[in-house]
Amino acid sequence: MEVDLVAITLISAVASAAVLLIATLGLAVVFGLMGVINLAHGEFIMLGAYAALLSTRAGLPFWAAIIVAVVLAAAFGAMVELLLIRRLYSRILDTMLATWGLSLVLYQAAVVVFGAVTPGLGFSFSSVNIGAYGISAYLLVLIAVAALLTAALYLLLTRTSYGVLARAAVQDPQMSAAIGIDAARINTATFALGSGLAGFAGAVLLPIVPATPGMGFAFVVKAFLGVVIAGPLALSGTVMAIGVLGALSNITASVWSAVFGDLLFFGATIALLRVFPQGISQSWRMKL
Amino acid sequence: MPFERKSELLVRAMLRDAIRRMASGWRKNLICAALIGTTFLTVPPPARADDPIKIGSIFDLTGDLNIYGIQQSRGLHLAVDKINEDGGLLGRKVEIVESDAQSQQAKYTQYANTLLMRDHISALFAGLTSSAREAIRPIARRANIPYFYSSLYEGGACDKQTFVTGPSASQQLGVLIPWAIKTYGRRLFVMAPDYNFGTISTEWIRKYAADNQAEVIGTDILPLTVTDYSPTIQKIQQAKPDVVVALPVGANQTGFLEQFAAAGLKQKIGLVSTNYGSGNQQIALSVDAARGIAVSPEYVSSAKSPQNEAFKQAWQTKFQTTDPIIGPAVDVWNAALLWASAVKKAGTIDSDKVIAALESGLSLDSPNGAITLDARSHHLVQSIFIAKGNDKRDFDIIETHDRVGPAFEQKVCDLIAQPQLAKHFTSLNDAKSR
Numbered sequence: 001m002e003v004d005l006v007a008i009t010l011i012s013a014v015a016s017a018a019v020l021l022i023a024t025l026g027l028a029v030v031f032g033l034m035g036v037i038n039l040a041h042g043e044f045i046m047l048g049a050y051a052a053l054l055s056t057r058a059g060l061p062f063w064a065a066i067i068v069a070v071v072l073a074a075a076f077g078a079m080v081e082l083l084l085i086r087r088l089y090s091r092i093l094d095t096m097l098a099t100w101g102l103s104l105v106l107y108q109a110a111v112v113v114f115g116a117v118t119p120g121l122g123f124s125f126s127s128v129n130i131g132a133y134g135i136s137a138y139l140l141v142l143i144a145v146a147a148l149l150t151a152a153l154y155l156l157l158t159r160t161s162y163g164v165l166a167r168a169a170v171q172d173p174q175m176s177a178a179i180g181i182d183a184a185r186i187n188t189a190t191f192a193l194g195s196g197l198a199g200f201a202g203a204v205l206l207p208i209v210p211a212t213p214g215m216g217f218a219f220v221v222k223a224f225l226g227v228v229i230a231g232p233l234a235l236s237g238t239v240m241a242i243g244v245l246g247a248l249s250n251i252t253a254s255v256w257s258a259v260f261g262d263l264l265f266f267g268a269t270i271a272l273l274r275v276f277p278q279g280i281s282q283s284w285r286m287k288l
Numbered sequence: 289m290p291f292e293r294k295s296e297l298l299v300r301a302m303l304r305d306a307i308r309r310m311a312s313g314w315r316k317n318l319i320c321a322a323l324i325g326t327t328f329l330t331v332p333p334p335a336r337a338d339d340p341i342k343i344g345s346i347f348d349l350t351g352d353l354n355i356y357g358i359q360q361s362r363g364l365h366l367a368v369d370k371i372n373e374d375g376g377l378l379g380r381k382v383e384i385v386e387s388d389a390q391s392q393q394a395k396y397t398q399y400a401n402t403l404l405m406r407d408h409i410s411a412l413f414a415g416l417t418s419s420a421r422e423a424i425r426p427i428a429r430r431a432n433i434p435y436f437y438s439s440l441y442e443g444g445a446c447d448k449q450t451f452v453t454g455p456s457a458s459q460q461l462g463v464l465i466p467w468a469i470k471t472y473g474r475r476l477f478v479m480a481p482d483y484n485f486g487t488i489s490t491e492w493i494r495k496y497a498a499d500n501q502a503e504v505i506g507t508d509i510l511p512l513t514v515t516d517y518s519p520t521i522q523k524i525q526q527a528k529p530d531v532v533v534a535l536p537v538g539a540n541q542t543g544f545l546e547q548f549a550a551a552g553l554k555q556k557i558g559l560v561s562t563n564y565g566s567g568n569q570q571i572a573l574s575v576d577a578a579r580g581i582a583v584s585p586e587y588v589s590s591a592k593s594p595q596n597e598a599f600k601q602a603w604q605t606k607f608q609t610t611d612p613i614i615g616p617a618v619d620v621w622n623a624a625l626l627w628a629s630a631v632k633k634a635g636t637i638d639s640d641k642v643i644a645a646l647e648s649g650l651s652l653d654s655p656n657g658a659i660t661l662d663a664r665s666h667h668l669v670q671s672i673f674i675a676k677g678n679d680k681r682d683f684d685i686i687e688t689h690d691r692v693g694p695a696f697e698q699k700v701c702d703l704i705a706q707p708q709l710a711k712h713f714t715s716l717n718d719a720k721s722r
Contacts, residue, residue, distance in 0.1 A: 005526065012518040019359030019516065111350060115358075115611075120546075120683065125573040127552025133525045139518070171626065208547055208571040209515055212539035214352050218515040253519035257509050259482070 004131020011130065015139035017246030018146035023205060024223040024237075024242050025149060026197030032227045032234025033157075034170050034190055036085055037092060039099040040197055041223065042216020043106035048073045048199025049211040050114060056121060065116035068201035070196045072242055077195020079186045089187075103216075120210050138207050145204060148257015153197075154235055159288050166190045169288070222246075225269045235288045241280060245269070304671055321507050340383035341637055342374075343368075344403035346414035351391025352538040355448075355553075355567035356416045356616050360438065361386065362607055363617035363618060364413055367624035369606070377631050377686035384464035385409060390584075391538075396420045396645045400427045406669075409433065410637040411627050415619055417537070418442060418485040420568070422712060426448050429710055433637040434627060434646065438588065438619035442488035443694065444713035446701035449639075451646060451666045453623040453659075454616065455586040456698035459491040463531075463672045465496040471532025474502035479520055481537040482511045489562070491715045493533055505529055510544075512537060518546045523549050531558035537578050542569045549577035558582070566615045571681050580678040587615040587656035587681050588675050600656035600715065602683040612682055615656075622668070628663055647704060657690065667694040 023045060030038045038044075048069040055065035084102065088095045125138040168176045169183040170190070176183050177254035202215070209215055226245065230237025245265050253261030276282055300323060306462060308316065345364050346359030368382050379465045385407045387399035396415065403409050404427065412428055412435045421437045426450045430433035435450050441455030468476070471500055476497055480486030486509055494504045504529040508520045523677070524532060532553075548559065560582045570578045589600070589612035599621070603613055629636055629652070630645035647663040657671035672692045675683035700713045 005522075008522060008525075012522060016518055108350065111354065118572060120572045121574050124576040125550055127550060129552070133522070134552035135518075136547065136552075138550060202647075208543065208550065210539070210542050210546060212352075212542075212572070214539060215515075218513060218540060241560050250519060251518065253516075254522050257508065258514045258519065262511075265669075 002131070007129050008133040008135060009251060010138070011249040012254065013247040015135075015143055016250035017141045017243045019139075019205060019208070020219065020222055020246040021146045021239065021242045022142065022149060022237055023198075023201040023219040024226050025153060026194045026199075026201060027223045027227050028194075028199060028230065028234045028238040029153070030194035031224070031232055032238060033167070034187065034194070036089070036191065037096045037099065038085075038194070039096055039220070040080075040103035040106060041221035042218075043103045043110075044077065044195050044198035044212070045108060045202040045205075045215070046074055046213060047076060047106070048202030049206055049209075049215060050110065050118070050202075052203030052206055053118065053121065053200065053211045057119065061182060066203040069199045073199020073202075074192040074196030077198075078188050078192040080195070081191035083189060086153055086184065086187070105215050107216075112209075114213065118211055121206055121253060123259060125207055127204070136208070141206070142208075149197075149200075150235070150239055154288060157235070162186075162189070166193075174192045184218065222265060225265070229269055229272050229276075229280055231276065231281035231284075233281035233284055233286055233288055236284065236286050237279055237281035241272075300693070303522060305309065314463055317512075322684050340379060340381040341378075341631075342383050342385050342407050342409045343624075344385050344387070344400075344407065344409035344412045344414070345405070346387045346389050346399045346412070348391045348395055348416055349388040351626035352540065353391040353416055355539060355569070356439065356614065357389070357391075359568075359617035360416065360620045362603070363438075364624055366602060366606060367621045367628075368603075371628045377628055378635070378637070382628070384414075384583075385611075389414075393417075393419055393423060395425065397423050400424050404431045404433065410639075410640075411436065413438065413623055414434070414615065415439065417483065418488075419449075419478075419483050421445060421719065423485070425710070432643055434639060436620075436623035436627065438555050438623045439616045440566060442485050442714070443696055444488075444490065444700070446665070446703065446713055447710045448643065448707050451623065451626070451661065453661075453668050455670065455672065455692075456560070456667060456694045456697055459670075459692050460584045460586075461492050461496050461670055461695050462695060463692060464560055464562060464582075465493060465502075465675065466500050467584075467674055467687070468531050468558065468560045468582070469497070469500050469502045471531075471578065472560075475527075475529040475531075476502060477524050477529035477532045478503045478504055478507040478535075479524075479532060480507065480509050480535045481541060484510045484535065486535055487690070488714045489535055495535055495715050509662070510541070512540060515540050515543050517547045520544065521547060523546075524557070527553075529557060531560060534559070534561045535563055536561070536569065537563065538567075539572075542572055543571070546573055546577045549574070555582065555627050560584075565675075565677075565683060568612055568614055570677050571611065572682070572700055575679050575681070578681065580681060581677040583675050583683065584672055585615045585619040585675065585679075585683075586670055586672060587613075588673050589613045589683050590682050591656070591673070591685060593655070593657070613655075615676045618654065618656050622652060622656075622659060624652075625652055626650055650654045660691075662694065662698060664704050665697040666701070666703055667697045668684040 045062040051072045052065040055068045069230040113268050127134040128137045169186040173183045226242040244284040249265040254262045311457040347360045374685040389395040416439050417440050437452045439454040478490050480490050565583050630642050649663050651660045658666050661671040671683050672689045674687040675685050678684050
């Protein structure tokens with residue numbers, strides 16, 4: 001077995017896991033941390049993608065377009081939280097219904113406003129050679145982005161005062177209120193953070209996943225599975241779940257076919273939940 | 289809609305219960321009779337001679353496949369506008385009863401049945417995927433209504449009621465594969481979607497490759513939900529082909545072409561397709577990814593002909609868009625105009641007579657050139673172009689092949705000699721046919 005084939009397979013696997021992780025971190029905050037089942041998560045990703053796409057077509061450089069996408073998605077998330085989610089915090093089924101309806105509305109609105117096919121990015125990225133094999137340089141960039149994003153999120157939620165307040169408001173709302181934390185505003189901010197992360201994902205993945213109204217569907221299922229397996233420690237559990245399963249299913253798809261890759265992902269999910277009913281991080285001792 | 293029926297039944301049942309409880313004897317009988325009488329209000333009155341002729345349309349206006357469906361629907365609306373402007377059919381206007389299949393297979397069968405039973409349509413224009421066509425074909429057959437399938441596909445559909453105006457694999461691949469082998473080399477790799485169109489087309493590519501002393505050295509058949517193509521790209525790099533034949537269906541598979549270019553493979557490996565561009569995918573791709581992809585469509589939006597200019601003018605005026613028009617839209621337009629000319633020739637909308645008129649060798653001067661409906665195979669003899677993607681999100685025509693017949697379908701399917709045939713022929717069961 002050639003060395004460069006092994007190398008490219010491993011690097012592709014890590015890149016694939018990184019892409020999935022970037023798309024899932026927003027859900028890890030909203031669902032893993034807050035416990036809100038946001039079925040419109042894919043549509044938030046799509047909103048970020050379109051915001052970034054339109055910004056680049058308006059002349060902004062790509063990094064500025066990403067910032068625009070994050071701000072818009074976070075603002076939209078805050079609005080959704082105030083109008084919709086806030087009234088449904090302890091009602092899981094109703095939250096699912098409401099966010100599912102929101103997802104349908106956003107999807108169809110995107111079809112009506114943007115049409116089924118939108119002109120894509122005007123630029124592309126170079127490739128990098130590993131032995132006889134080429135890989136897009138952008139995929140390597142995304143591996144770094146995923147790592148930095150995870151680290152930044154961890155620091156935000158554990159080392160800043162906002163992070164401590166956010167985790168307190170989620171873990172024990174009544175006690176937090178008793179000691180003077182405004183749980184309602186903190187929760188709005190946390191939901192906006194999760195939405196902003198989804199918007200970031202859509203924007204940053206634009207060079208490899210063209211913006212279409214239905215692009216969110218491709219990520220949503222695996223993102224939810226990843227966060228469910230992750231367990232009580234939203235961040236480290238998600239990183240481990242998505243990292244391992246994403247990489248393994250990519251390698252399986254390379255060796256056999258995409259169908260077997262998906263089978264592995266879903267089969268492993270079932271097996272892991274059988275062994276760890278609360279999620280894989282149920283007995284870990286970490287902060288987040 | 290079936291929904292109304294259910295709530296109607298529910299209301300009637302509730303009323304019946306209420307009446308049973310409060311009325312008695314002759315009053316109850318009178319009220320029940322009145323209720324039953326109201327059901328006759330739901331039965332449509334017999335059609336009068338100046339009522340519009342209804343035709344049914346089911347396309348994917350939403351969902352992943354709407355990149356094709358919206359334009360197909362527009363093609364039908366434009367054609368019906370033209371028919372009505374030219375005086376209608378048999379003195380009556382034509383009216384479209386439209387349904388949105390939402391890119392879901394089950395909706396096709398549901399709406400086909402609804403349109404036939406509730407709206408009494410005279411002809412059906414529906415379907416993009418081959419799986420949808422195979423689901424509708426038996427329904428149209430049982431109802432004995434002409435059914436027009438207007439999209440490129442893997443070929444071989446043979447049914448008295450079914451008429452195909454999209455190009456078949458034998459037409460497109462028969463032109464594309466020899467060109468690709470001559471231009472790029474003899475080692476082919478196939479990327480195809482995981483349903484009958486993709487798998488059967490792959491078999492056709494193997495056959496045409498073998499006919500031209502070339503070989504398919506690897507394939508990757510992918511479900512429509514995949515967005516991560518790095519496994520496919522690795523397989524391609526391992527196999528080291530001269531040319532990749534890609535058959536991307538839906539918005540997600542457009543990502544394959546972007547990732548193929550991003551991995552730097554376009555310098556070394558040619559990329560050809562029969563269906564890329566049929567959903568305007570070249571608009572969504574970056575210019576680097578779109579440049580140089582060779583396709584073999586039945587229609588190119590930038591083709592210069594008086595019919596095409598008139599067609600584009602009408603389209604842009606009605607729909608207020610300058611996006612390129614895709615092949616399936618023109619296929620639907622052709623289907624509608626062929627049906628209209630058959631109705632005029634038959635002098636009636638009676639299905640048997642219209643089908644006989646459709647089998648009398650109709651021709652049309654279409655935006656994509658001169659087309660003829662082949663009587664025996666129910667497929668079109670039409671032009672096939674070889675075109676390459678350019679830097680302006682459009683295609684340049686390189687070669688034009690006029691009057692390309694559906695060779696395979698003409699060989700296996702003769703619906704005049706064998707009118708009872710109802711089969712989907714593939715290269716795999718070709719040996720057993722005729």
